[in-house]
Each structure stands twice: as structure tokens, then as C-alpha cells.
Amino acid sequence: MIAEIGQFVLILALVIAVIQTAVPLVGAHRSDTALMRVGSTAAIAQFILLLISFSALTYLFVTSDFSVSTVARNSHSAKPMLYKVSGVWGNHEGSMLLWALILAFFGATVAIFSRNLPAGLRARVLGVQASIGVAFLLFITLTSNPFTRLSPAPADGQGLNPLLQDPGLAFHPPFLYAGYVGFSMAFSFAVAALIEGRVDEAWARWVRPWTLTAWMMLTIGISLGSWWAYYELGWGGWWFWDPVENASLMPWLSGTALLHSAIVVEKRGALRTWTVLLAILTFGLSLVGTFLVRSGVLTSVHAFAVDPERGVFILLILCFFIGGALLLYAWRAPTLKAGGIFAPVSREGGIIFNNLILVTACATVFVGTLYPLALEAVTGEKISVGAPFFNATFVPLFIPLLIALPIGPFLAWKRGDLLGAMQRLIVPLGIVIVAIIATYVLQNGGSILVPLAIGLAFWLIIGPMAETAFRIKFLRVPFSETLRRAANLPRSSWGMMVAHLGVGVTVLGIVAISAWRVEQIIVMSPGSSTEIAGVTLTFNGAKQRRGPNYSEDAGSFTVTEKSGRAYPMEATKRVYTRQSMPTTETGIHYYFDGDLYIALGDRHEEKAGAYTVRIYFNPLAPWIWFGTLFMFFGGAISLTDRRYRIGAPKKAKVKSKTMGVQAA
Amino acid sequence: MTRKQRRATMIFAALGTLGLAVGLVLFALNDSIVFFHSPSDVLEKKVETGKRIRLGGLVKEGSVKRGRGTTITFAVTDMAKDIPVQYTGVLPDLFREGQGVVTEGVMNAKGTFIADSVLAKHDENYMPPEVAASLKKDGHWQGGRGEDEATRKGAGS
Numbered sequence: 001m002i003a004e005i006g007q008f009v010l011i012l013a014l015v016i017a018v019i020q021t022a023v024p025l026v027g028a029h030r031s032d033t034a035l036m037r038v039g040s041t042a043a044i045a046q047f048i049l050l051l052i053s054f055s056a057l058t059y060l061f062v063t064s065d066f067s068v069s070t071v072a073r074n075s076h077s078a079k080p081m082l083y084k085v086s087g088v089w090g091n092h093e094g095s096m097l098l099w100a101l102i103l104a105f106f107g108a109t110v111a112i113f114s115r116n117l118p119a120g121l122r123a124r125v126l127g128v129q130a131s132i133g134v135a136f137l138l139f140i141t142l143t144s145n146p147f148t149r150l151s152p153a154p155a156d157g158q159g160l161n162p163l164l165q166d167p168g169l170a171f172h173p174p175f176l177y178a179g180y181v182g183f184s185m186a187f188s189f190a191v192a193a194l195i196e197g198r199v200d201e202a203w204a205r206w207v208r209p210w211t212l213t214a215w216m217m218l219t220i221g222i223s224l225g226s227w228w229a230y231y232e233l234g235w236g237g238w239w240f241w242d243p244v245e246n247a248s249l250m251p252w253l254s255g256t257a258l259l260h261s262a263i264v265v266e267k268r269g270a271l272r273t274w275t276v277l278l279a280i281l282t283f284g285l286s287l288v289g290t291f292l293v294r295s296g297v298l299t300s301v302h303a304f305a306v307d308p309e310r311g312v313f314i315l316l317i318l319c320f321f322i323g324g325a326l327l328l329y330a331w332r333a334p335t336l337k338a339g340g341i342f343a344p345v346s347r348e349g350g351i352i353f354n355n356l357i358l359v360t361a362c363a364t365v366f367v368g369t370l371y372p373l374a375l376e377a378v379t380g381e382k383i384s385v386g387a388p389f390f391n392a393t394f395v396p397l398f399i400p401l402l403i404a405l406p407i408g409p410f411l412a413w414k415r416g417d418l419l420g421a422m423q424r425l426i427v428p429l430g431i432v433i434v435a436i437i438a439t440y441v442l443q444n445g446g447s448i449l450v451p452l453a454i455g456l457a458f459w460l461i462i463g464p465m466a467e468t469a470f471r472i473k474f475l476r477v478p479f480s481e482t483l484r485r486a487a488n489l490p491r492s493s494w495g496m497m498v499a500h501l502g503v504g505v506t507v508l509g510i511v512a513i514s515a516w517r518v519e520q521i522i523v524m525s526p527g528s529s530t531e532i533a534g535v536t537l538t539f540n541g542a543k544q545r546r547g548p549n550y551s552e553d554a555g556s557f558t559v560t561e562k563s564g565r566a567y568p569m570e571a572t573k574r575v576y577t578r579q580s581m582p583t584t585e586t587g588i589h590y591y592f593d594g595d596l597y598i599a600l601g602d603r604h605e606e607k608a609g610a611y612t613v614r615i616y617f618n619p620l621a622p623w624i625w626f627g628t629l630f631m632f633f634g635g636a637i638s639l640t641d642r643r644y645r646i647g648a649p650k651k652a653k654v655k656s657k658t659m660g661v662q663a664a
Numbered sequence: 665m666t667r668k669q670r671r672a673t674m675i676f677a678a679l680g681t682l683g684l685a686v687g688l689v690l691f692a693l694n695d696s697i698v699f700f701h702s703p704s705d706v707l708e709k710k711v712e713t714g715k716r717i718r719l720g721g722l723v724k725e726g727s728v729k730r731g732r733g734t735t736i737t738f739a740v741t742d743m744a745k746d747i748p749v750q751y752t753g754v755l756p757d758l759f760r761e762g763q764g765v766v767t768e769g770v771m772n773a774k775g776t777f778i779a780d781s782v783l784a785k786h787d788e789n790y791m792p793p794e795v796a797a798s799l800k801k802d803g804h805w806q807g808g809r810g811e812d813e814a815t816r817k818g819a820g821s
Contacts, residue, residue, distance in 0.1 A: 234757070344673050356678055360685045367689055372697075381699070384718055384768075388696030393688040397681075521734050521753050573757070582757040601754035605730050612734055614754045 003068050006056030007147040010097075013049035013104070014137040016042050020107075020130035024123035028195075036119050039126035040111035046133065047108035050101045054088075057097060057146050061088045067153035070094060070146045076159035076578055078549040086170035087160045092294065092310075093146035095173060099290070100136045102174075102181040106210070107133065110185070117206060124192035125185075132184055135317045143309045159549070162576035162583050168228040176221030176248060180286040182214020183255055187283035190276045191325050194332040199272040204265035207279065209644050211262060215255045216635040222248050223628035234584035234599035236616040238513070238624055241390045246369040247289035253362035254282040257355040264348050268413055269339025271348070276336070277329060278355070284322040285362070291318055292369070346416040350408035357401040364393040402456055402507065405500060406463020410470070424470050428462040443516075453511040460504025464497040495638025502630025509623030512594070518617040521601075525610040533617035535596065536560040537569075541609055542600070550576045552585070555600040555611060559589065571598040571613075594619035698768060703745040706771065713771045719747060719779070720766040728761055740765060740777070751779040 020042035027035025057070070061084050066072040074091040075084060089095045107129045114122055140146070163169075189207045193199045225245070230238045239245060258278045264271045291314045342348040368385045376382055406428065410421035422429075435458040439451035469475075471493065472485040518533050526541035542555040552574040560566045571587035587598040594617055601612030700718040701711060711717055719740055727739035727746075734753060738761075739746040749767055759765060759782060769779035 234754075341667070341670075344670060344677075352674065353677070356681050360681050364685055364689055368692075371693070383697045383699050385693075385697050389692045392692035392696055393685065396688060397685060523734055584757055599754065602730070612754050 002056050002059050003065070003147040003149065006053045006060070007145070009049045009056070010053040010137070010147070011141060013046050013053065013100075014134065014141060016046045016049060017104075017130045017133040017137055020046060021127050021134055023127075024130075025127035028120045028123040028127070031120070033119060036123035039123045039130075042130070043104070043107040043111040043126050046130070047101075047104040050097075050104045054097055054101045057094055058085060058088050060147075061085065061094075064157065066155070066157050067149055067151070068146075069148045069150045072150055072154050072157045074160055075157040076549065077156055078578075079160060079165070080548060082167065082170060083160055083165045086164070089173045089177075090160050090164045093140070093144045095177070096136065096140050096144050096294070097146050098174065099177055099181060100133060100140060102177050103129070103133050103136065103184060106182060106185050114206070121189075121192055121196060121203070121206075124195055125188045128188040128191045129184065132188070132321065135320070139310075139313050139317065143313055159576070159578040162550070162574070162579060162581050163232065165576075166228060166232055168224055168231070172221055172224040172228060174221075175217050175224060179214050179216075179218025179221050179248075179255075180251060180289060182210060182217055183251060183279075183283045183286045185210035185214065186258060186279040187321075187325065190279035191328060193276060193336075194325075194328045197332055197335050199265065199276055199336050201266050201269055204262050204275070205643065207275075208259070208262045208266060209639055211255065211259050211279075212635050212639055215252070215259055216632050216639075218248065218252050218255060219628050219631050219635070222252060223625050227625050230621070231586050231588055232583070234586050234614070236517070236519070236597055236599070236614070236618060238621065241368070241387045243369045244293055246365050247292045250362050250365055250369075251282055251285040251289055253358050253365070254278060254285055257358040257362075258282050260351045260354050264351050265339070268342065268348060270342060271352070272336050272339060273329075273333045274355070276333065278359075280322065280325045280329060284318070284325075285366075287314070287318045287322065291315060340414070342413070343415045345411065345418050347408065347411045347413045349416070350404065350411050353404055354401060354408065357397060361394055361397045361401075364397065365390070368393065399456070402460060402503070405503065406459060406467070409464070409467045409496060409500070425463060425466060428459060428466045431462050432456075432459045447515075450511070450515040453515070454508070457504050457508035457511055460507055461501050462504075464500040464504075468493070468497045490641055490643075492638045492641040492643075495634045495636070495641070497634070498637060499631045499634025502627045502632075502634055504627070505623050505630055506627025509620045509625075509627060512620035513618050513624070516619045520615045522613060522615075523604055523607070523610050524613045525604075525607055530615070532615050533594070533596070534562055537596075537598075537615060539611070539613065542603075542611060545572075547574070549578060550574045553600065553603070553611075555587075555598075555613070557587065557598060559596065569596070569598060571600040573600045590622060595621045597621075700766075702742040703740055703747040704742055706747055706777075707745050711771055713773050716768070716770055718766055718768045719749070719777050720764070721747075723759065723761050723763055723765050725761045740767065747777050748775070749777045749779050751782055753780075753782075755782055 020039055023042070024036050024039030027033070027038065060068050060071050061075055062081070064071065064075060064077045064084070066075075070091055070093045074094075075087045079087070083090075087094075089098045107126060110117075110122065110125055110129070117125075186207055189203065189210070193203055222245075225248070226238050229240065230236070258275065261271050261275045261278055265275050291311070294310065294314055340348075368389050372383050372385050406425060407418070407421050410416075410424055411418070432455045436451045436455035439454045440448070443450060468489070471489055472482050474482055477485075520530060520532055522530060524530070524539040526539060529536055529538035531537070536559070538558045538560070540556040540558060542553045545552050545554050552572045554570055554572040557569040557571065558566055559569055567589070569587040569589055572585040573582060574585055575582045584599050589596040597616040597618055599614040601614055604610035604612065698716050698718050700720060701709070703719065703721055705711075706717070706719060721740040721742040724739040724741040724746055727737075727741075727748075729737045735750065736752070736755060737748060737750050739748050741747075749769075751767065751769075766783045767777065767779035768781045768783070769777055772778050
């Protein structure tokens with residue numbers, strides 16, 4: 001019964017989405033307020049219907065109703081409750097329903113929170129947003145219905161892939177999707193603006209919070225995924241340049257570019273056409289990501305033959321929306337008025353530099369991800385493009401951006417003073433030089449690249465602080481005056497500092513783990529011990545244990561520090577009973593300066609009770625993810641900025657000077 | 665600076681960055697991609713020793729030998745030909761005899777493949793696509809779980 005309700009409501013949502021697409025767009029065209037108002041009502045209705053549908057599916061998973069095919073294939077009665085819930089989106093059908101739900105959620109927030117958006121723009125945004133909804137709801141109902149019944153119902157389900165039964169991964173997809181789908185708002189605003197033929201400061205002020213929210217979610221989603229790979233796969237790595245990872249990195253890169261270029265539109269009215277294009281491309285890359293992951297094209301080009309419908313359907317959605325939007329762009333963009341002029345060395349110039357590098361870096365990831373697919377499709381030759389490719393392309397492109405990052409905020413709008421900016425950065429520069437020398441001395445020779453990279457990380461952490469210190473005149477005026485200035489500094493300025501500093505924290509973690517990781521792979525018998533990174537690790541033997549839906553060999557270790565302090569650690573190898581699939585549960589002890597990381601390998605065939613053990617000391621590893629938290633909170637602080645909270649966005653006075661479109 | 669000059673600066677900067685990127689990409693594609701081969705390919709095409717390749721197939725039943733230390737030897741087969749593989753380290757969770765595997769490394773002069781990474785990941789039904797394709801080509805394996813596997817992998821990432 002519940003499944004049928006879920007299905008019925010899903011189809012109803014599709015009908016509402018069709019109405020929400022057509023009526024407001026026609027209304028906006030005819031300037032008919034009554035028709036335009038339908039958009040808001042429909043958006044809220046669509047969201048509520050999808051929420052009911054999604055709740056129905058969740059209920060089916062929680063109550064383990066195996067007469068529903070999706071539940072039977074992806075759940076199991078013995079699974080812990082958390083994973084019954086996360087199982088809802090741990091499969092193709094459910095995750096697409098979540099996609100549609102989040103899409104409708106964003107539509108509903110526009111309907112509720114943007115009463116003061118011009119009626120025409122709001123109607124068009126809602127219409128475009130709903131058209132994406134129509135496409136995906138059609139996709140779900142036609143090719144991936146989550147509510148299909150099974151007859152006869154199996155006695156128990158097949159269970160969720162054990163690798164996904166993990167708290168970190170349970171919340172990875174919702175965040176990632178909120179990011180992907182959040183960029184649909186920027187897309188809808190861009191297309192609506194193209195239809196209206198107007199992109200101005202007020203438009204940018206509307207687009208930015210949505211983009212920022214999407215970007216924050218995507219940041220956390222990617223970070224959770226990477227953290228999971230680190231502790232779950234047992235390889236001690238945090239990023240593998242796997243095509244699935246790249247699929248999420250691409251929209252993040254272009255979304256980051258969009259985030260910055262929207263500021264230029266908002267503050268200076270420049271870069272309008274470029275920002276619109278970027279909004280279209282960013283959502284396009286989100287769709288490409290969805291396509292790559294959902295169609296199965298990544299596991300194999302041949303997966304098309306296995307399930308041609310789904311892949312081709314998403315490809316059609318992708319072509320329709322991105323192709324359509326680009327056509328509209330080609331047609332309408334020349335009519336958009338160009339805004340303020342600026343010198344190459346200026347805040348605008350800095351942001352163009354940022355955009356140029358982010359977009360180019362994104363393109364190299366795109367090539368590296370799709371080239372093997374294209375080559376195989378054309379010549380049948382199979383190659384793998386892995387970390388060496390990206391280290392040789394992405395990394396060198398990104399370094400200039402990182403070097404420039406702390407300088408940008410010191411440049412004034414319109415015309416900046418590079419020399420002045422560098423003078424204000426003299427203190428950070430001094431600290432960086434000290435850090436480079438100190439690292440060089442401490443690491444006792446070796447490659448000069450490592451100290452330089454550490455210096456870069458310090459530059460990225462201290463540079464943004466120096467900018468804030470400069471603004472609040474830290475130590476240059478009485479402390480009370482500094483406090484007053486700090487209180488008056490716009491939230492977006494604080495947010496920028498925190499997010500930029502987070503980049504530095506992440507870079508520091510990456511450099512440290514890449515340069516100084518210590519690895520040991522040894523066979524350990526019970527009672528034997530080894531030394532790593534200044535601690536002694538003793539293996540006490542392994543025991544058999546049973547969990548709710550798995551059994552495991554639990555290896556117990558004792559770590560003794562130089563000071564004599566000792567603590568236990570455990571690393572296990574699990575076998576999930578239902579799937580007879582083994583997984584590694586690593587033991588990680590977090591120190592301030594790094595992680596002690598143990599993964600239990602195979603049982604030794606000859607020596608009784610001995611195991612192969614993989615031990616790492618990963619210096620500063622958690623900083624990689626701390627940095628992304630900084631970026632997230634930086635975004636959140638920026639989001640609370642006064643100008644997004646208060647009143648209708650005032651239309652800034654448009655300068656009468658019209659200039660040529662700023663090519664970027 | 666006039667508007668024209670300014671625009672020219674921007675365009676040059678953009679072209680410069682793009683040019684640099686294209687250069688890097690071409691260089692890297694030449695240098696750091698790895699070709700996939702089945703055991704028959706390796707023996708027929710005479711892959712030169714020392715060249716990095718990926719070797720994929722099934723782990724031959726009864727071929728896995730764990731030495732005294734952490735070095736393991738096994739054979740990768742495509743049912744027609746076998747190649748002995750030597751690997752030092754911890755095998756992935758899903759490494760099993762009779763299952764699909766992809767190894768990366770170099771052939772040595774004695775015809776042994778010295779692997780530095782062994783992949784067998786994500787799912788108990790997982791068949792590395794290259795392996796599935798090369799086995800299918802030779803008619804040794806009929807895939808049937810591709811859909812399940814693809815969706816699971818998708819959800820997992």
C-alpha cells in the first residue's frame with residue numbers, strides 16, 4: 001500500500017512539475033501576474049509531494065518490505081537501522097529520487113524566501129527549475145522506478161554493499177547531491193536572465209547565495225568521500241584521481257570559479273556574460289558527473305549495452321539542457337549590457353586570473369577523465385589515466401593560483417596596486433621564508449620542493465589573516481578601535497578569510513602526507529613488535545568476533561610511546577555474511593602531528609597466528625579534511641552577510657558608460 | 665591603457681594559460697598513461713621489459729603462493745595464456761583465486777610481471793571492466809551482473 005502511495009504521489013509530482021514549467025513561463029511572457037503566481041504554489045506542492053514519496057520509500061526500507069524490488073536488492077533485515085535509512089539512497093533508484101527531492105527543495109525555497117524577487121524573474125526561474133524536475137521525474141518513472149513490486153517477495157534482501165555500511169559514507173551522497181543539484185539554481189537564474197535579457201547587480205546578488213550554498217554542500221560531500229576512502233579502503237590514500245572522484249571535482253572547480261565571478265557582477269557589473277556561461281557550464285558538469293556515475297559508463301563503456309536506457313536518457317537530458325542553454329546563450333548573450341571597466345591589475349583582474357586557472361584546471365581533469373572513454377570507444381584500445389597524468393597537468397596549473405590567492409584580496413577594485421599589496425604582505429612573506437628555511441634545516445637536506453611547498457601552505461594560511469589584520473588595523477590603532485573595526489567588518493570579508501585560510505590548511509595536509517609519509521608492510525606474529533615514527537607497535541594476536549551482519553578477525557595492537565605511555569589499537573578484517581565480502585576496518589590513532597594508521601592484511605599461511613600488517617604514519621593527514629571544514633564555515637559566514645539578509649536587493653545604480661564585453 | 669590593449673592583454677593571458685594547459689596535457693598523455701593488456705596480448709605483442717603496463721585477467725586457481733615475507737606470487741590467466749606475477753605488499757580484500765584482477769607494473773627479463781599495485785575492488789561481483797571485456801572477447805565469461813555492479817559503484821562514490 002505504502003509503495004503504491006509513493007508511486008502515485010511521484011507521478012502527481014511529475015504532473016505538477018509540468019504545470020510549474022509551462023504556466024509561469026507563459027505568465028512571465030504575457031506579464032500575467034495570476035499565471036506567474038502559479039509557479040510558487042506549484043513549487044511548494046511539488047516539494048511536498050516528493051517529500052511524501054521519499055518518506056514512503058524510507059518507510060519501506062526501514063520496515064524491510066522486500067516485496068519492493070529496490071528494497072530487496074539493496075537492504076537486509078539484519079542491517080543496523082542507520083544503514084537501512086542510508087540504504088534509501090545507497091542504490092540507483094533511491095538516489096535519483098533524492099536528486100529530484102533536493103531539486104524540488106531548492107525550487108520551494110525560491111518560492112518561499114524570495115518574495116521580493118521581481119515577479120517575472122521569479123516566475124522564469126521557477127519555470128526553468130521545474131523543467132529540470134520534469135526531465136528527472138520522467139527519468140525516474142520511466143527507467144528507474146523505486147516502487148516496482150516483486151512477486152513473489154524474497155524472504156530476505158540482498159543487503160547493501162558492505163563498503164557503503166559506514167557512517168561517513170551514509171551522509172556523503174546527500175551532501176554531494178545537494179551540491180550538484182544546488183548548482184541547478186545558478187543554471188535556472190542564468191537561463192531566466194537570458195530569457196529576460198537582463199543580468200545586473202541585483203541578479204548576481206540573488207545568484208550568489210544559492211551558488212555558495214551548493215558549493216558548501218559539494219565541498220563537504222567531496223571531503224566526506226575522500227575521508228571515507230582514506231579510512232575504509234585501507235590504502236592510506238586520500239585521493240585517487242578515480243573517474244568517479246573527478247566527476248565531483250569538476251563541478252567543484254567551475255563552481256568555485258562561478259562563486260568568484262558572481263562577486264564581480266554584483267560589485268562592479270562586469271563579467272556578466274562570462275558569469276552566465278559559467279553558471280550553465282557548472283550545472284552542465286554536475287549533469288556530466290551524474291551521467292558518468294549513474295550510467296555505468298565509467299565501470300565500462302559496455303555498460304551501455306547492459307542498460308542502454310538509463311545512460312542514454314541521462315545523456316539526452318544533458319544534451320537538451322546544456323545544448324539548449326548554450327544556444328540561448330549564443331542568441332541572447334550579445335544583448336546583455338557589459339558593465340564596469342577595470343585595469344588588468346585589480347580585484348577584477350585577480351578574479352579573472354582565478355577563473356582562468358580554475359576553468360583550465362577543470363578542463364584538464366575533464367580530458368583526463370574522458371580521454372580513456374573516448375579512446376576506447378574509437379580505437380578499442382584500453383588505457384588508464386591515473387595520478388601521474390594529473391600530477392603533471394593539474395598540479396602545475398594550480399600552483400600559480402595558490403601563489404596569487406593571498407594577493408588578490410589586497411588589490412582594489414578597478415585599479416589595484418601590486419607593489420602596495422606586496423608591501424602589506426611583507427610580514428606573511430617573512431614568516432614564509434622562515435618556514436621554508438626551518439623546514440629545509442629540519443628535513444636535513446633532501447628535495448628543495450618540499451620546503452617550498454610548506455612555504456606555500458604557510459603563505460595561504462597567513463596571507464588571508466594578514467588581510468583581515470590590515471583591514472581592522474590590528475596593532476596600528478588602539479585595541480578598542482581594532483575591535484570596533486572587527487565588529488563592523490562585513491561578514492563576507494570574514495568568510496573569505498576563513499575559506500581562503502582553509503585552502504592553506506588543506507594544502508599543508510596534502511604536502512605533509514605526500515612528502516613525509518612513513519610506510520611499513522611486514523608480517524607480524526603474536527608478540528612481535530616494530531618501530532615506526534618514534535613509537536613501538538606490538539601485535540597481540542587476532543581474535544574471531546561476530547557483529548550483527550558480519551564476522552571479523554580483530555587484530556589487537558599495543559602502541560608504546562617514547563615517554564612510556566601505552567595505549568591499545570585495533571585493526572580488523574571483516575567478512576559480511578550475506579555477501580561473503582571482506583572489508584578492512586583500519587585502526588587509526590590521531591595525533592596532533594599525524595595519524596598512526598594500521599590495516600590488517602592476510603593471515604600468514606605458514607606461521608600460526610601471523611598476519612601481514614600495513615602500518616603508516618601519515619603526517620598532518622586530518623588537516624586535509626579540517627581545511628575543507630574551514631572552507632565550509634567560511635562559506636556559511638559569508639552567507640549570513642547583511643546584504644543577503646536584509647530587504648529587497650536594491651538595484652545598484654547602473655553606470656551610463658557602456659563598454660565592450662570584457663572577454664575573459 | 666586603452667580598452668583594446670586591455671582586451672588584448674586578457675586574451676593573451678587566456679591563450680597563454682590554455683596553451684600551457686594543452687602542452688602539459690599532451691606531454692602527460694605521452695608520458696604517463698598506461699596501456700592495458702591481457703596475458704595473451706603480452707605474449708603475442710612482446711611488451712618490452714621495463715615498460716609500465718596494466719595486466720589483467722583472472723587469478724589462476726591454485727597459483728597463489730605466499731612466500732616467507734610479504735612477497736606473493738600468483739599467475740594471471742585469460743584461460744589461454746598465463747603470466748606469473750610477483751607482488752610485495754598487502755593484497756586487496758577482494759583478491760581471490762578465480763576472481764578478476766588488474767595489476768600494474770613492469771615485465772622483467774625472465775618473463776615475470778613485477779607488480780607494484782593490485783586492484784580488485786568495490787564489490788564481490790566486481791569484474792574489472794577491462795578483464796570482463798577481454799574475457800568476453802575470448803568467450804570465457806558471460807557478464808550478467810553489470811547493472812547491479814554499476815549502480816553499486818555509483819552509489820559508493
